[in-house]
Amino acid sequence: MSRLDIQMLGTGSAFAKTYFNTNALFYTDRHTLLLDCGTTALLSMHQLGKSVNEIDAVLISHIHADHIGGLEEFAFQMKFVYNRKPKLFIHESLVNSLWESSLKGGLLQDECAALEDYFEVLPLQTGVSTELLPGFVVQAIHTEHIPNKLSYSFLINENFFYSADMRFNPDLLEQLVQQGVQTIFHDCQLKPPGVVHASLQELQSLPAYIQERIWLMHYDDSKPKDLDKEGVMRFVEQHKRYTF
Ligand SMILES: O=c1ccn([C@@H]2O[C@H](COP(=O)(O)O)[C@@H](O)[C@H]2O)c(=O)[nH]1
Ligand SMILES: [Zn+2]
Numbered sequence: 613m614s615r616l617d618i619q620m621l622g623t624g625s626a627f628a629k630t631y632f633n634t635n636a637l638f639y640t641d642r643h644t645l646l647l648d649c650g651t652t653a654l655l656s657m658h659q660l661g662k663s664v665n666e667i668d669a670v671l672i673s674h675i676h677a678d679h680i681g682g683l684e685e686f687a688f689q690m691k692f693v694y695n696r697k698p699k700l701f702i703h704e705s706l707v708n709s710l711w712e713s714s715l716k717g718g719l720l721q722d723e724c725a726a727l728e729d730y731f732e733v734l735p736l737q738t739g740v741s742t743e744l745l746p747g748f749v750v751q752a753i754h755t756e757h758i759p760n761k762l763s764y765s766f767l768i769n770e771n772f773f774y775s776a777d778m779r780f781n782p783d784l785l786e787q788l789v790q791q792g793v794q795t796i797f798h799d800c801q802l803k804p805p806g807v808v809h810a811s812l813q814e815l816q817s818l819p820a821y822i823q824e825r826i827w828l829m830h831y832d833d834s835k836p837k838d839l840d841k842e843g844v845m846r847f848v849e850q851h852k853r854y855t856f
């Protein structure tokens with residue numbers, strides 16, 4: 613199995629100001645993929661001294677600003693500064709709404725009338741494992757988040773699960789661990805009730821053998837900076853590079 617490095621551009625909730633939006637850089641041997649590109653993504657890259665030009669591909673989980681709010685600037689920089697058309701991986705069910713309901717307002721102009729004018733759009737299908745980049749294989753899993761709004765989590769290289777935004781689903785987590793998942797990056801609402809995310813309380817109800825695989829992300833600014841664990845579950849830290 614390929615080595616995978618992950619570095620969070622942010623680890624916070626939609627409204628977090630301290631921890632930025634939960635967006636991730638994945639590094640393979642030769643490539644960099646950005647998983648979600650929220651409002652704070654490019655500011656965070658700037659703080660890391662990274663250029664947008666270092667990104668080979670973007671993968672999007674769902675249509676909320678903390679996951680796609682940085683895509684307009686990303687698209688403009690790629691097209692007009694770097695003359696590139698980056699790969700955009702997104703579930704087939706979200707392609708139309710990403711353009712029609714979100715990006716079209718800013719990106720539509722003469723000779724740029726579609727998402728494909730900015731990106732090489734590569735739709736993902738449910739249940740199909742796809743090698744997005746060499747050594748980076750993804751399966752999109754439809755998970756519940758907001759009622760009647762499509763949202764996807766990702767199984768990466770068969771052993772790493774990235775929830776993005778999802779409600780508590782102990783059966784899925786159990787199934788993933790039985791399948792061999794070693795590491796789970798899970799969104800977490802610190803104060804109950806979870807409603808559209810798993811709450812900390814709900815995650816703490818999981819058996820220890822699942823909790824010990826969980827790294828918490830998408831938390832709000834109330835998390836003290838120096839709190840790095842909650843029982844056996846660990847908090848993912850912004851900008852720290854992890855290898856799995
Ligand atoms: O039905 C809803 C919809 C949204 N919210 C709040 O808004 C944010 C949306 O951003 P996420 O990235 O999905 O977190 C959500 O966290 C809630 O705070 C809501 O409460 N109910
Ligand atoms: Zn979110």
Ligand SMILES: [Zn+2]
Binds near residue numbers: 676757777
């Ligand atoms: Zn969301």
